Amino acid sequence: MNRCHIVVFSGGSAANNLVDVFGKVAQDKECSLSYVIPISDNGGSSSELIRVFGGPGIGDVRSRLVRLIPEDPTGKDLEKSAIKALFNHRLSSSPSQARVEWLDIVEARHALWQDISSSKRELIRSFFNTINLEIVKRARPSSVFNFQSASVGNLFLTGARLFTGSFESSIYLLSAITGVPANVNVIPAINSNFSHHISAGLLDGTVIAGQNAISHPSAPSAPALVPNSGLLGKASEITPESPTSQERKEISLHDLVEDANLPGSLPTLRKQYINYAKTHTADLPSRISRIWYINPYGQEIRPAANPAVISSLSDASCIIYSIGSLYTSIIPCLILRDVGAAIAARSVRFKILILNGSLDRETRSASMEFGARDFVQAIKDACDSSRGTVGEYRDYVTHVIHLHGEGTPRVEREELAGWGVECVRIYGRKINGVDGEGGMVYDGIALVQALEAILGKRDLRGDKSRRNTLEANVYSPRKLGP
Structure with a gap:
């Protein structure tokens, strides 16, 4: 394609800080832009x-879609700002007040x-009414929906998904209502x-089930740590052991709760994780070796990627x-079937x-x-796993x-150069991180x-040249031309 x-x-929050960067590069290069987002997060209000x-x-x-709502530089478009504020809003941290x-x-x-027109207000409210009705219908003595800190945008997307029966359609609706640019896709x-x-x-053989437990373990439960002492260094063979008597008891207690989870499924995948902290978490006992998808019982599965992801990569x-987050934001997208081959x-x-x-926490352990x-x-390991074959480093990076x-x-420049990977150092600013x-x-x-230096000055659609002199370059901030 020309x-x-x-x-x-x-993922969501960290990369939101770079949305303007990617938008600027796409604009300058006259490119379309697609964001591929994982759907495995089971923490925060999404967990409920x-x-x-x-x-x-x-x-x-939802976080990316709302971040992509165009800003009004004049400040006169009150409706656009109000819609963004609505979908960004979180309810009270008190369940009753929420x-x-x-x-x-x-x-x-x-x-x-206040500043949203009646036509858009009633359209948005129709999906709020849909999910509100579903919340009332699903209420049981053992299971009542907790509105604490709930994201209004998440409630809208869920209502739209339940109404249309399509996750893709709910994303389209939110994009259309908020005016996300047509040349930007969230997939x-x-x-x-x-x-x-x-x-x-x-x-070390430990298995941790559930994204929340991997990246920011929090109340009400600790990470589901399952020791497998006989599998040291054999990540491809790591599987959860049979439940202990305590775990079986916990599963039985959860089976008494009437919610969307299958009976007998892992408790760590069924709990509320509304309150969690992304900082001040304990280091992992050992480095992560592999990420894989699991069914509700903890057994490994190999889901296919969204066809729209493969189509987008084929045009890239x-x-x-x-x-x-390397292992909970990037890797879950790469290990899906056919993604590795498309990247390569x-x-x-x-x-x-x-x-x-x-x-x-994911890239820092007690050992290294x-x-x-x-x-x-x-x-590379994730893409190789997706392909079912071993590629070269430069096939993927x-x-x-x-x-x-x-x-x-740290950056191992010489070793990376031996792998065919070029390094570009740029200036940033220090933070208390x-x-x-x-x-x-x-x-x-x-x-x-x-990014524009790597991509080259010419139009990407026709320029077949490569720049090989980037490794020594250091980019510092300076004013961009028009």
Whole structure:
């Protein structure tokens, strides 16, 4: 295809900080832009929607859609700002107050409706009424929906999905109502009305079930840690053991609750995780070796990627692995069937990893901290797993953009060069980062300049040349031309 298309693999909150960067590059290069978002998150208010309704983890999808709502530079379009505020709004942290606030929204009495026209208000309310009716219908003495800290945007997407029967349609509705640009697509990694959970296998044989337990374990339950002492170093063979008597007792108690979960399914996949913290979490006992999808009973499955993901990759001139959680945001998208082969296609010329500016629980363990080579290796392993064959490093990553400073991951330039991966260092600014250990954040202008330098000055649709002199370049912020 003779057109430019950029595909970004990312999660939600971290990569939202770079949306303007990707938008600027796409605009300058006259490219269309697609974001591939995982649906395996079972934490936050999404956990309550999954518990009561089943379905995919939609928090990251909603977060990206709302972030993409165009800003009004004049400040005169009050309706656009009001709609963005509505879908970004979270209900009270008090369950009782949150329920009252939700009813005010459903009945159009809330102040959030003030600047929204009646036509759009009644359209949006129709889907709020749909999910509100479903919440009432599903109420049981053993299971009542908890509105605490619920995202209004998540409630809308779930209502639209239940009404249309299509997750894809609910995304289209939110995009159309909010005016997300037509040349920007938000694509769930899996297009499904069912929940999809992940497990992590650690090098010491431990298995952790559920994304929330992997990345930010929180009350009301601890991570589902299942020791497998005989499987050290054999991540491809790691599977959960049979439940212990305590676990069987916990499963039996959960089976008394009438919700969307199948009887006998893992408790760690069925609980509320409304309150959690992304910082100040304990290090993992060992580094993550592999991520895989599981069914409700903890058994490994191999789901197919959303066909729209494969189609988008087949049109791609450039693939970007954005900042964020490596093992719970990026890898769940890459291990899906056919994704690895699509990334490895020769038609995709640029495959760029934007390295995190700090380490988190997933890339820092009691035994070691990740460097750039470990990020690249994890991406390669995931893509190889998707393909069912072993490829070259450069099949999946051609460039690494990174920062340098206290708290940033180390970058093994010579080793990466031997793998055929070029490194580009740019300036950023220091922050008090994750867990108070510092780190760096990217400067948007410098990152735009680095990405555009990698992609080349000419139109990507026709330029077949490569730039091989980037490794020594350092990009600092400077004013962009018109």
